[in-house]
Amino acid sequence: MLKQWLKIIIFVFFPALLSAGSAYADLRVFACEPEWSALTQSLGGKHVTLYTATSNRQDPHHIQARPSLIAKARRADLLVCTGADLEIAWLPLLLRKSANTNIQPGRAGYFMASDHVLLLDKPTRLDRSEGDVHAAGNPHIHLDPERILQVATRLTHTLIKIDPSNQTDYKQNLSLFTQKWQNKINLWRKQTQALTDKSIVVHHNSWVYLLQWLGLNQVATLEPKSGIPPTSAHLSSLLSTLQQKPAHIIVHASYQDAKAANWLSRKTAIPIVALDFSPALDESLESWFDRLISQLSGAGA
Numbered sequence: 001m002l003k004q005w006l007k008i009i010i011f012v013f014f015p016a017l018l019s020a021g022s023a024y025a026d027l028r029v030f031a032c033e034p035e036w037s038a039l040t041q042s043l044g045g046k047h048v049t050l051y052t053a054t055s056n057r058q059d060p061h062h063i064q065a066r067p068s069l070i071a072k073a074r075r076a077d078l079l080v081c082t083g084a085d086l087e088i089a090w091l092p093l094l095l096r097k098s099a100n101t102n103i104q105p106g107r108a109g110y111f112m113a114s115d116h117v118l119l120l121d122k123p124t125r126l127d128r129s130e131g132d133v134h135a136a137g138n139p140h141i142h143l144d145p146e147r148i149l150q151v152a153t154r155l156t157h158t159l160i161k162i163d164p165s166n167q168t169d170y171k172q173n174l175s176l177f178t179q180k181w182q183n184k185i186n187l188w189r190k191q192t193q194a195l196t197d198k199s200i201v202v203h204h205n206s207w208v209y210l211l212q213w214l215g216l217n218q219v220a221t222l223e224p225k226s227g228i229p230p231t232s233a234h235l236s237s238l239l240s241t242l243q244q245k246p247a248h249i250i251v252h253a254s255y256q257d258a259k260a261a262n263w264l265s266r267k268t269a270i271p272i273v274a275l276d277f278s279p280a281l282d283e284s285l286e287s288w289f290d291r292l293i294s295q296l297s298g299a300g301a
């Protein structure tokens with residue numbers, strides 16, 4: 001009789017316990033932007049389940065902390081965002097409402113990519129009259145492939161900290177990602193050689209990391225001040241500057257209104273490039289960056 005019971009315990013309950021264990025092995029990750037979702041997917045592989053708060057059709061500076069987002073944040077084991085105030089208009093509220101201790105600032109499940117790299121454009125003085133300035137520095141670091149590598153290493157540390165049982169996989173995923181990404185960097189550098197030192201006009205000051213990496217010169221922004229939509233006075237002064245000293249490309253994010261860029265391009269015959277500011281749904285970082293590079297090198301050739 002006792003033997004019989006032992007059999008039941010071993011064959012019925014033990015597998016059930018095991019499968020319950022593996023269901024919990026999945027890390028639920030809440031990513032603020034598609035780039036961090038794509039990176040976490042590459043590094044976490046089969047051990048992560050992702051939810052992304054924004055798409056590349058949205059302005060990540062401004063979204064609503066909707067109840068559906070709060071519900072997802074409530075169940076997350078890990079939060080992966082940009083930080084450096086990019087999400088300041090919605091993330092603090094979202095975190096408060098989620099009441100999820102795992103992902104609060106200071107906890108292992110709170111990962112801000114910008115905490116792990118050097119930021120450009122740190123303002124020397126804080127003046128709200130200068131527009132929507134990012135006090136910590138420019139947060140749009142995902143456009144620099146070298147910084148992506150630094151973030152990847154730190155994010156892997158975080159995955160291992162939260163889920164040490166799968167550390168072998170996480171380390172292997174990181175080395176695979178690093179190898180592929182490094183090969184891509186070499187390729188992108190070759191493809192963009194002709195862009196070096198070309199001058200460029202941008203809509204919002206969101207491309208500094210990419211431009212610095214490519215050696216492009218940003219000569220103007222369509223926004224008169226950061227976060228303030230283009231005005232006709234600003235655009236006409238821009239036009240006269242560009243008529244004297246033309247630029248090579250006008251760049252805006254595809255989620256931004258193209259009206260100002262179109263107007264300036266018509267008047268100056270400078271080509272426009274509308275770039276996706278983030279990967280598309282389920283798109284890898286490699287493929288998204290491939291698109292950026294081919295669009296830019298096509299326009300600057």
Ligand SMILES: [Zn+2]
Nearest residue numbers: 061134205206
């Ligand atoms: Zn910004």
